[in-house]
Amino acid sequence: MPAVSVALARRVPPPPDGATGRLAGVLADTHGRVHRDLRISLTDRCSLRCTYCMPEQGNEWLARQSILTLDEIEEVARVAAAAGITTFRLTGGEPLLRRDIIDVVRRLAAIQGPDGPIDIAMTTNGIALPGLLPALVDAGLRRLNVSLDTLRPDRFRELTRRDRLDDVLRGIAAAAASGLRPLKLNAVAMRGVNDDDLVDLVEFAGAHDAQLRFIEQMPLDVGHTWDRARMVTREEILDALGRRWTLAPVPGRGGAPAERWTLDGGPQTVGVIASVTAPFCGACDRLRLTADGQLRNCLFSTTEYDLMPILRGGSGSPRARLDAIDGMLRACVRGKLPGHAIDDPGFLQPQRGMNAIGG
Ligand code: SAM
Ligand code: SF4
Numbered sequence: 001m002p003a004v005s006v007a008l009a010r011r012v013p014p015p016p017d018g019a020t021g022r023l024a025g026v027l028a029d030t031h032g033r034v035h036r037d038l039r040i041s042l043t044d045r046c047s048l049r050c051t052y053c054m055p056e057q058g059n060e061w062l063a064r065q066s067i068l069t070l071d072e073i074e075e076v077a078r079v080a081a082a083a084g085i086t087t088f089r090l091t092g093g094e095p096l097l098r099r100d101i102i103d104v105v106r107r108l109a110a111i112q113g114p115d116g117p118i119d120i121a122m123t124t125n126g127i128a129l130p131g132l133l134p135a136l137v138d139a140g141l142r143r144l145n146v147s148l149d150t151l152r153p154d155r156f157r158e159l160t161r162r163d164r165l166d167d168v169l170r171g172i173a174a175a176a177a178s179g180l181r182p183l184k185l186n187a188v189a190m191r192g193v194n195d196d197d198l199v200d201l202v203e204f205a206g207a208h209d210a211q212l213r214f215i216e217q218m219p220l221d222v223g224h225t226w227d228r229a230r231m232v233t234r235e236e237i238l239d240a241l242g243r244r245w246t247l248a249p250v251p252g253r254g255g256a257p258a259e260r261w262t263l264d265g266g267p268q269t270v271g272v273i274a275s276v277t278a279p280f281c282g283a284c285d286r287l288r289l290t291a292d293g294q295l296r297n298c299l300f301s302t303t304e305y306d307l308m309p310i311l312r313g314g315s316g317s318p319r320a321r322l323d324a325i326d327g328m329l330r331a332c333v334r335g336k337l338p339g340h341a342i343d344d345p346g347f348l349q350p351q352r353g354m355n356a357i358g359g
Pocket of ligand 2: 053355
């Protein structure tokens with residue numbers, strides 16, 4: 001029984017020619033938030049099947065021909081950078097499954113943002129990192145987040161439905177050795193699943209010179225099985241860690257999604273991304289581009305701004321295409337609501353799962 005209702009996405013088509021406003025300043029929304037971060041989903045495919053993200057079987061994959069090409073991604077990214085975006089985070093699905101991933105990083109890293117070269121980051125399950133990391137770094141990758149929810153092989157197998165913990169651990173070791181810093185590890189905390197792994201995960205992160213961030217589980221699984229009563233809250237995470245370490249808040253969070261605490265005075269820190277119980281919507285500076293060319297202004301949005309007619313419409317001058325992409329970015333930002341409203345009685349879970357939105 002789904003704990004929340006599901007909403008089909010409303011797709012907003014491009015505005016008519018002439019109704020766009022190229023280079024009309026930064027991407028500020030009607031609530032005063034200036035957007036600096038574009039999350040680019042490169043694929044909805046993945047080498048794992050994490051229970052909080054994807055079903056074991058029966059997932060409806062995006063059609064191959066609907067996946068943005070490298071040229072299309074670069075075109076959107078260039079317009080976004082001209083409009084004030086300073087960070088591209090590559091995600092998915094599993095971004096390292098993309099065959100042209102090195103070229104994606106190289107082409108995006110060559111784009112100049114408002115403050116110089118764009119900051120290129122990636123969120124990955126880590127499995128393919130050992131083979132690809134030197135080329136990724138050479139291509140311009142600057143930062144990595146790797147996901148790891150447990151250190152116990154049997155648990156990992158149950159949680160991800162794949163027996164690949166050793167591969168993930170090799171990936172994290174490669175990331176730690178690469179020198180890319182800060183290295184962040186993401187763990188989704190789940191009641192009765194890994195809530196007794198929290199201290200071990202923090203110690204593991206410390207041993208790899210990485211920052212662990214716990215994420216509250218969000219209603220974004222394809223199967224729509226999320227249940228608020230089963231998620232582990234920020235308070236519970238802090239209680240568990242507080243029994244082992246003295247936690248002191250790190251000031252100066254800015255627009256970062258994670259609140260951070262030092263452990264026993266530091267230098268190691270731990271973060272919590274409390275998207276459900278203490279959302280950071282007021283400081284959110286993120287936009288998302290799905291692998292099939294939809295702009296989204298929130299993980300939980302039920303409206304998507306469709307770039308495909310612009311990217312594949314085949315009409316208009318190159319200048320007009322850039323204008324139209326810019327116009328869609330601005331329409332998407334203008335349409336952003338003040339918050340995600342998970343707690344409202346009428347909250348509708350987006351139809352897409354996290355793997356198809358881009359986490
Ligand atoms: N496959 C890559 C990975 O797992 O890191 C990148 C994509 S994944 C969708 C990005 C992040 O979203 C991961 O850290 C994952 O744990 C998190 N995530 C996925 N589903 C989630 C959910 N329902 N609630 C909270 N976090 C979720
Ligand atoms: Fe794959 Fe990441 Fe989703 Fe896990 S969270 S199934 S690794 S996309």
